[in-house]
Amino acid sequence: MRLSKKIRGIKPSPIRKFFKYTEAAKRAGKKLYFLNIGQPDVKTPAVFMEAIRNDLREIVEYGPSAGSPELIEAVRDYYRRYGMDFSQDEVLITCGGSEALRFVIDCICDDGDEIIVPEPFYTNYGAFVRASGGVIVPLTTRAEEGYRYADRDALERLVTPRTKALLLTNPGNPTGVVLTRDEMERIGAFARENDLFIISDEVYREFVYDNKAMSGFGQIADIADRTVIIDSVSKRFSACGARIGVALSKNKDLMENLLKLAQSRLCAPTLDQVGAAALYRLPPDYFDAVRAEFERRRNAVCEELSKIDGAVFTKPPGAFYIMVKLPVDDAEEFLLWLLENFDDEGESVMFTPAEDFYATEGLGRSEIRIAYVLNERDLRRATELIRLALSAWRGTLADASRRVGTG
Amino acid sequence: MRLSKKIRGIKPSPIRKFFKYTEAAKRAGKKLYFLNIGQPDVKTPAVFMEAIRNDLREIVEYGPSAGSPELIEAVRDYYRRYGMDFSQDEVLITCGGSEALRFVIDCICDDGDEIIVPEPFYTNYGAFVRASGGVIVPLTTRAEEGYRYADRDALERLVTPRTKALLLTNPGNPTGVVLTRDEMERIGAFARENDLFIISDEVYREFVYDNKAMSGFGQIADIADRTVIIDSVSKRFSACGARIGVALSKNKDLMENLLKLAQSRLCAPTLDQVGAAALYRLPPDYFDAVRAEFERRRNAVCEELSKIDGAVFTKPPGAFYIMVKLPVDDAEEFLLWLLENFDDEGESVMFTPAEDFYATEGLGRSEIRIAYVLNERDLRRATELIRLALSAWRGTLADASRRVGTG
Numbered sequence: 001m002r003l004s005k006k007i008r009g010i011k012p013s014p015i016r017k018f019f020k021y022t023e024a025a026k027r028a029g030k031k032l033y034f035l036n037i038g039q040p041d042v043k044t045p046a047v048f049m050e051a052i053r054n055d056l057r058e059i060v061e062y063g064p065s066a067g068s069p070e071l072i073e074a075v076r077d078y079y080r081r082y083g084m085d086f087s088q089d090e091v092l093i094t095c096g097g098s099e100a101l102r103f104v105i106d107c108i109c110d111d112g113d114e115i116i117v118p119e120p121f122y123t124n125y126g127a128f129v130r131a132s133g134g135v136i137v138p139l140t141t142r143a144e145e146g147y148r149y150a151d152r153d154a155l156e157r158l159v160t161p162r163t164k165a166l167l168l169t170n171p172g173n174p175t176g177v178v179l180t181r182d183e184m185e186r187i188g189a190f191a192r193e194n195d196l197f198i199i200s201d202e203v204y205r206e207f208v209y210d211n212k213a214m215s216g217f218g219q220i221a222d223i224a225d226r227t228v229i230i231d232s233v234s235k236r237f238s239a240c241g242a243r244i245g246v247a248l249s250k251n252k253d254l255m256e257n258l259l260k261l262a263q264s265r266l267c268a269p270t271l272d273q274v275g276a277a278a279l280y281r282l283p284p285d286y287f288d289a290v291r292a293e294f295e296r297r298r299n300a301v302c303e304e305l306s307k308i309d310g311a312v313f314t315k316p317p318g319a320f321y322i323m324v325k326l327p328v329d330d331a332e333e334f335l336l337w338l339l340e341n342f343d344d345e346g347e348s349v350m351f352t353p354a355e356d357f358y359a360t361e362g363l364g365r366s367e368i369r370i371a372y373v374l375n376e377r378d379l380r381r382a383t384e385l386i387r388l389a390l391s392a393w394r395g396t397l398a399d400a401s402r403r404v405g406t407g
Numbered sequence: 408m409r410l411s412k413k414i415r416g417i418k419p420s421p422i423r424k425f426f427k428y429t430e431a432a433k434r435a436g437k438k439l440y441f442l443n444i445g446q447p448d449v450k451t452p453a454v455f456m457e458a459i460r461n462d463l464r465e466i467v468e469y470g471p472s473a474g475s476p477e478l479i480e481a482v483r484d485y486y487r488r489y490g491m492d493f494s495q496d497e498v499l500i501t502c503g504g505s506e507a508l509r510f511v512i513d514c515i516c517d518d519g520d521e522i523i524v525p526e527p528f529y530t531n532y533g534a535f536v537r538a539s540g541g542v543i544v545p546l547t548t549r550a551e552e553g554y555r556y557a558d559r560d561a562l563e564r565l566v567t568p569r570t571k572a573l574l575l576t577n578p579g580n581p582t583g584v585v586l587t588r589d590e591m592e593r594i595g596a597f598a599r600e601n602d603l604f605i606i607s608d609e610v611y612r613e614f615v616y617d618n619k620a621m622s623g624f625g626q627i628a629d630i631a632d633r634t635v636i637i638d639s640v641s642k643r644f645s646a647c648g649a650r651i652g653v654a655l656s657k658n659k660d661l662m663e664n665l666l667k668l669a670q671s672r673l674c675a676p677t678l679d680q681v682g683a684a685a686l687y688r689l690p691p692d693y694f695d696a697v698r699a700e701f702e703r704r705r706n707a708v709c710e711e712l713s714k715i716d717g718a719v720f721t722k723p724p725g726a727f728y729i730m731v732k733l734p735v736d737d738a739e740e741f742l743l744w745l746l747e748n749f750d751d752e753g754e755s756v757m758f759t760p761a762e763d764f765y766a767t768e769g770l771g772r773s774e775i776r777i778a779y780v781l782n783e784r785d786l787r788r789a790t791e792l793i794r795l796a797l798s799a800w801r802g803t804l805a806d807a808s809r810r811v812g813t814g
Contacts, residue, residue, distance in 0.1 A: 001571075001602055001633055003664055004517045004539070012663075013472070013670035044467045052678070053460050060451045060648040060682075065420070095502045095650065098672035106538055110411045111518050127671035131513055132411070133540060164408075195408055226408055241467040241677025243502065256419075257410055263420035264534035265505035269676045270648025271459065275467075 009130045014123065014356040021339040022350055030343050033382035035351040035370045038173070040320065042238040042290055051278035052271050060270055065263040067093025067246075068273045074280035075231070075246055081284060084218040086248050092258050093268045093276075097203050097232035097245035102128045103261045104199055104228050104247055105167075107254055109134030114162045115199075118149035120323065120357030120364055122173045122201070129167075137163070138359040143325040143367060146314035147175035150183030155190050165197035166190075170216070171204040174357050174369040175323050176298075176316020178208055181215050188223040197254075198223060203232040203245075204319040206287045209295040212317065224250040235320075236287065237279040244268060244276040294320050297372040297379055304383035308390060322370050323354060326390065331355070331368045337396070338389045349385040416537045421530065421763040428746040429757055437750050440789035442758040442777045445580070447727065449645040449697055458685035459678050467677055472670040474500025474653075475680045481687035482638070482653055488691060491625040493655050499665050500675045500683075504610050504639035504652035509535045510668045511606055511635050511654055512574075514661055516541030521569045522606075525556035527730065527764030527771055529580045529608070536574075544570070545766040550732040550774060553721035554582035557590030562597050572604035573597075577623070578611040581764050581776040582730050583705075583723020585615055588622050595630040604661075605630060610639040610652075611726040613694045616702040619724065631657040642727075643694065644686040651675060651683040701727050704779040704786055711790035715797060729777050730761060733797065738762070738775045744803070745796045756792040 015036075025032055066072070072091045079086055094100040101124075109115065111133035117125055119138035129136050137158050141147040149168075166187065171178045179187070191198045200217040208214040217227045231246040233239045249255055301322055302315045310327030328334045332353040342348055354367035372379055422443075432439055473479070479498045486493055501507040508531075516522065518540035524532055526545035536543050544565050548554040556575075573594065578585045586594070598605045607624040615621040624634045638653040640646045656662055708729055709722045717734030735741045739760040749755055761774035779786055 001604055001658075003514050003660060004520070006517060007514045007664045007667065010664075010667045010671070012667050015670075039466075039468050041466070043465045048467065049462075055456075058450045059446075059448070060455065060646045061446050062647040095506075095676070096672060099502070102672070107410050107414045110413060111540065113411070124671045124673075127667065131668065131671075133518065197408055239467045240469045241674065243674070243676040251408075253410060257414045257417075260414065260417045260419050260534065261538065263422075264417070264531045264538070265503060265509070266531075267648065267650070269502070269650040269679050271678065272676050 010127045025339045031347045033349045040238045044239045047278040048275040052275045055274050063267040063270045071273045071277040074277040078280045092247045094245040095268050096243040097230050100230045100245040100247040105132045107257045108164050113164045116166045123356050136359050143312045150186050167199040169201040171318025174321045176319045176321050178318035188220050198227045201230040208318040233276050242272040300376045301372045308387045325367045342389045344388050349382045417534045432746045438754045440756045447645045451646045454685040455682040459682045462681050470674040470677050478680045478684040481684040485687045499654045501652040502675050503650040504637050507637045507652040507654040512539045514664045515571050520571045523573045530763050543766050550719045557593050574606040576608040578725025581728045583726045583728050585725035595627050605634045608637040615725040640683050649679040707783045708779045715794045732774045749796045751795050756789045
């Protein structure tokens, strides 16, 4: 009994390999600051649970496969605020943004088909594409260039007869990059000329700072037939456990085929859709306080990071992540050493080594991702701990090389 | 922009093609009895909503990818009652039984791999297998033999080097067939000798009548390493909209690889898992009243069906479906005629033509599936309406042939 080649090609989640180290650090009595989590610490708006508590149905029954009409309407109204008009048939409710992504990729990829993805990228894209039999073709970006990727020539060089789509996160995870309107149009022209789908994962849409307006791919008319937007209540409304996502597209063929996959799994969770409709109906100013809080945090992290000699980073314009290139050869090795051997007044820190965000072998070894989902004071302290740990680590390396020198 | 071959190979849900006819019948003022629905009319036990209403978390956050520890423990305790001891790592909580099936099939099938499925079968199996690139190889069963399928020779004839698994529903949808212990052992020996997985969809487990004990594939020790059980709260606890399913297996390799897919979609819905844990903790006698009610319904349907001249059926030992071969050439044509042209005192009936439950072209045309999810009186009336409609339909055909004869 052999399992499929495609499942063998999917890597296990990197989170697991660090678990025993963080558990050991906790057992040793260290207080850990977790900078590796994609779960916002913001409270889920009370309307979510209220709507569910007030639901008096006696049978928690199947809903329509495309989503409940109430939630679809709420999503449509939300998009109208941004000048995007989607008909009912152009909205599909899914079990989280993850299911939306899997369905879209399954509709596009056969064995060996290629999807261009700017790297570093959200690691689960790798699983979704491999599960469909497809291949990720990475567009490598660099810390020194702020991980920007709307480079027409670089994109063109990656196109082959098997290229089917471009998949991107905007605002970006793990980079925090937000595309400018000009960059989006450049990418749109590239997709049009090479006849590609654009899968735009916009689950961080409102997390855009410095008073900039977020613009999404749904606002660019001449690529409407090739654009799919992925949305979710997880980040925007701090409702990750609701597992409610959305796929939106004006491509009728794609939507009809997505519906076949949606029908095969019957429906998204009924009660969570009731709660999610209440979330999408929140007034537009709901997010202002959340955004202001995350902007403060971003600024605090960047201020603390700027005190680290040799750290390379760009203040990210969006999402709640920042990628940092540290003056180390191997960030994973540094992290494991830190969890086992370092503390400052009984405190230590956990972050995500970035190598797993790259498809290209060997890239990202010096880089880490910080998720700034802690309050400002904790964030400053956690970033300080990285700085202190780096000094201690350099001291250890210097000692070791002295020992080698005299040994 | 071409979509994938595999998505093109998936058929749209047959439900849609009848929708406009049932809507038109309703608009014409007919009262329709729906015998085509897989959603039990039993109330969801109150503990489900109580557990959710009493959950006071302020952030509806991600849970563990394998499922919440509370739900996993409740599932393990439930299985212990049946003498099946699964460790924590042998239980994976999914978004409905559908996701469990998709994940298992993705773990097993590459492009062109084959899965043997007794036909008629639950139509969505077709979508899951095709989405993985696999192929369903049908083991044809017959109305005249009560749709039984544990035929060793017939199974052997279907095995090729690409055969990876046998997928079955026990108790059966759409057939209501329940395997005997002897049949299960025969199938087990077949799987062992041909080195196949057994994917046993047991979501109807408690729906077994005539005082017979249900035995599942998890109780057969010598195939434990090749058996995967699919479970769900949907049917047993009338909680279809909760989207909580389970995959259970003692095959470590499979469970580790299933976990990779589970991690890629983060988690099953958090609150529904809270409710589902309360459902799995219901006392064993919860289901007695439900079972007694469905047994009465089954008996009522069979009694009414026996009044239809030429109808072929076997009283099904389990689930809440019955397949009937009607004295018509094309059950779909009969249904559409019935919805458009037939009523008795303003009432008509909807059922499922069975052709879509077959992978073999042309089979099942005369057959229909009845889901007995209505109360006994309505069921008797609905079945009577099928009988009356058949008489009227025969009259129409006789008229037509007379007209042809004299034309």
